[in-house]
Amino acid sequence: MLKLIHLTDLHFTPPGIGHLGCQPRRRLEAAVESINTEHGDAAWVVITGDLAALGQSAAYEELKACLAELRVPYRLCLGNGDHRARFRAVFRDVEVDDTGFVQSVVETPAGRLLLLDTLVQGVHWGELCERRLAWLSRQLEQGGAAPVFLFMHHPPFPIGIKLIDSLSLKNADRLAALLDGRNIRHMFLGHAHRPVAGSWRGIPFTILRSTVSQFALRLDSDQPLRCYESPFYAVVLIDEAEVIVHFHDYGYDGAVFQxxxxxxxxxxxxxxxxxxxxxxxxxxxxxxxxxxxxxxxxxxxxxxxx
Ligand SMILES: [Fe+2]
Known part of the structure; x- marks a missing residue:
């Protein structure tokens, strides 16, 4: 089976600055070491946005240095914490679409990975504008019946946590119309800083915890309640029949035994x-x-x- 690693919501900061009681670079360094040691055979690592907490150039420089240690090739999506122009100025080789959005395709033996850019600069909710939707439409058309795996930051549906739901993808109906009838095998999402799995309009999805702090599971609260539940990344195994998503608590330091x-x-x-x-x-x-x-x-x- 093809192995992918999914990470999300790194919230990088400039050197010397923490994020809500965490050190984002140390958290990612630990994840990188874990991936290199345990899953160096993965085909790709995909990180679904909020690469930086507040989009500073120095945060992207930190991230780039940290990712240089990764032995698996990686692709990046943007989230609401990111700044597209500053990101592109640091990650000069990043693949973008024909109008400059950070959207790209990765061809794999198991199907096509489509990475979408849902960032609307300056706000926390997400959107796919006409140009981004047009790019997606072309990719879906060109791919025909080939399996598609979507990666993007903002969930296009409510998950039952009020604050996060108020900041989801605004034009989900437009996205749904494009995906309808296509061979979309799975959606890999971020933004919610929580482990969530289910399906949306028949498409299975997983959302992951951040590598830094998490939102607390308080379904009826509209307050931004955070917590320090363990970070993890997902180990994804794909073939023509299955999509398996393992949630790896890479900071777990307890026993492993026979x-x-x-x-x-x-x-x-x-x-x-x-x-x-x-x-x-x-x-x-x-x-x-x-x-x-x-x-x-x-x-x-x-x-x-x-
Ligand atoms: Fe985030």
Missing amino acids: YDTVPNVVVDDETRAADFQQSMVSAASRPACAARAAAAIPRSCRRGRR
């Missing part, structure tokens, strides 16, 4: 059962890259571990 130390029958003797359980704990190991990744994530953000 399950086959557990007896395959129910143990009636409670003392023996306790001995088996203890042996599982002693057999546990901890991968070095996970330990280094965890070091970039404050203890308060990590998953509970006794």
Whole structure:
């Protein structure tokens, strides 16, 4: 199966400046190390926007330096935190469409990855203007029945969290009309800083946590409530029949152990059962890259571990 890595909402800042209690560069460095070590065989890494928190040029310079360590080729989308012109001035080789939007196609053996630019400069909601929609329409036409995997920052639908829903893609109906009847296998999205999966008008989608802070799951709140749930990236496996999305908690620094130390029958003797359980704990190991990744994530953000 073709392997892709999906990351989103990096919120890079200039050197020395944090973001809501996190250090975006250290978070991405940990992800890059994890990808290089564990998933260096991936075909592509795609990052779906909010590359920078406030679109400063120095943030893009930081990001470019950090991504230079990645051993897997990468593609980037823009989000509402980004500044298109400053981004393009730093990432001079980035692929853009015929009118300068950061939209591109990646051909893979499993189908076509279409990366869309939903940024409306200066606002937090997203939109696909006529020019961007026209580009998408042409790509869908040219691709015919080939499988399509869409990557973009703004979800084109509400997810049930009021604040995020007020900042989604504004002209979702136009997008839906273009996608109707096409072979769209999956949509990979950002913006919500939450793990969300489902389908929209029959198209499966996944949204990921950010590599920095997350929105809290408070469905009825219209306040921007944040939290430090663990960041992760997605490991995506694709072939002609399936799309599998694994959510990788790359900062997890707990045990990884052999399950086959557990007896395959129910143990009636409670003392023996306790001995088996203890042996599982002693057999546990901890991968070095996970330990280094965890070091970039404050203890308060990590998953509970006794
Ligand atoms: Fe974001």
